[in-house]
Amino acid sequence: MNFIVPEFIVNLLSTMETRLLYKIHISGRVQGVGFRWSALREARIYQINGVVKNLPDGSVYIEAEGNPEQLALFVDWCRKGPDRSYIESVTVDSFPPVNYTDFRIES
Numbered sequence: 474m475n476f477i478v479p480e481f482i483v484n485l486l487s488t489m490e491t492r493l494l495y496k497i498h499i500s501g502r503v504q505g506v507g508f509r510w511s512a513l514r515e516a517r518i519y520q521i522n523g524v525v526k527n528l529p530d531g532s533v534y535i536e537a538e539g540n541p542e543q544l545a546l547f548v549d550w551c552r553k554g555p556d557r558s559y560i561e562s563v564t565v566d567s568f569p570p571v572n573y574t575d576f577r578i579e580s
Contacts, residue, residue, distance in 0.1 A: 494523070494568040495544050497535040499551055501561035508533050509578045511555035519543045519550075522573035526580065538573045 499508070504527050512525045512535060520543055523536040537547055554560050 491540045492538060492570040493541060493544060494536060494538045494570045495548065496566045496568060497537060497548065497551055498532060498564045499535070499554070499560060499562070500530075500532040501554075502557075502559040503533045503554060504531055506557035507555050508558055512551070513576055513578055515547060515550045516576035519547045521547050522576050524573070524577055524579050526578070536571075536573070537576075538570050 509525045509527065512533070515521075516523065516525075516537065519539065521537045521539045523538050525533060525535045528534050535551065537544060539547070548563070548565055552560060552563050
């Protein structure tokens with residue numbers, strides 16, 4: 474028995490397979506410089522879904538979900554940050570996507 478899979482399902486499955494979740498930790502002068510708001514703007518530009526938040530140790534944590542090309546551009550931006558920031562280190566770990574539907578700032 475042969476099954477015909479509708480094209481939109483094939484496209485959806487293809488898109489899901491190429492999506493990744495990056496957990497990004499940024500340290501340096503990244504709080505009090507507009508980093509989270511700038512990350513929100515950049516995430517919208519690169520069509521990234523996820524969350525950004527300040528951590529008690531003065532760093533910023535981001536969960537960013539998108540395709541590898543979008544994520545590479547977003548991580549490149551994270552390595553630079555907004556004008557008033559100073560980035561000391563950026564670590565990126567890759568995970569399976571959790572299907573974020575938007576990008577938001579958490580407190």
